[in-house]
Amino acid sequence: MPEKPTLAEATLKLEYYCSYQERCHQEVLDKLYQLGMKSDEIDAIVVHLLQHNFLNEERFARSFARGKHRIKSWGKIRIVNELKQRHISAPNIKAALSEIDDTEYYQIFETLAQRHWNSLTERDGQKKNKKFCDYLLRRGWESQLVYEKMKEFGSSTGSD
Structure with a gap:
């Protein structure tokens, strides 16, 4: 098993992970647990990502809704259900649906x-x-x- 990255290495990895594609909080947490980070380290990294705008749940939800609708031709019910599965808040889901004309x-x-x-x-x-x-x-x-x-x-x- 590869050794656990330092806090700085993990932060850098997650910055890249979030800049490559919009991510929700749950995906970031899953990635950090996968890297073997401790809960206090996870908190520090998530706060860093939020402060530096690498992680933005509303932006993720809007992008997700636009993409799944235009590319995969999903209806609103499926989009809402998928966002709920990703623990996206109701106001952000509402904002995401407003992206669909x-x-x-x-x-x-x-x-x-x-x-x-x-x-x-x-x-x-x-x-x-x-x-x-x-x-x-x-x-x-x-x-x-x-x-x-x-x-x-x-x-x-x-x-x-």
């Missing part, structure tokens, strides 16, 4: 729904509807949106 949100939903509906090869109408809904719900889209879209596609294709 409503027009863009519905545009991405429409594109994703259309693409997935067209990609389904299922012939049985009920099975196709279930696969369609399950896929979009898993990605965190609101059930009302998903079911309305399923009805719209189901009625437009007739007996398909």
Whole structure:
């Protein structure tokens, strides 16, 4: 097992770790425990990272929401759940959701729904509807949106 880094080495490592990509507090704590740091050292490093703006939970939450929505086409429900898993506070989650423009949100939903509906090869109408809904719900889209879209596609294709 590699030997434990000094406080200065660990601080430098974590500065790089946080500057490479936005991190939440939990990821930083996990990394510090992985390095074998003691709790008083961890506190000192986290305070240093906060004071020098390497670690900013609101900035992380906003960046996370923008990225997961635009790149992975996640809906708001999935984004909120993932942020909660990372112990992000409610005000920061609210700030993160404000990063998602409503027009863009519905545009991405429409594109994703259309693409997935067209990609389904299922012939049985009920099975196709279930696969369609399950896929979009898993990605965190609101059930009302998903079911309305399923009805719209189901009625437009007739007996398909």
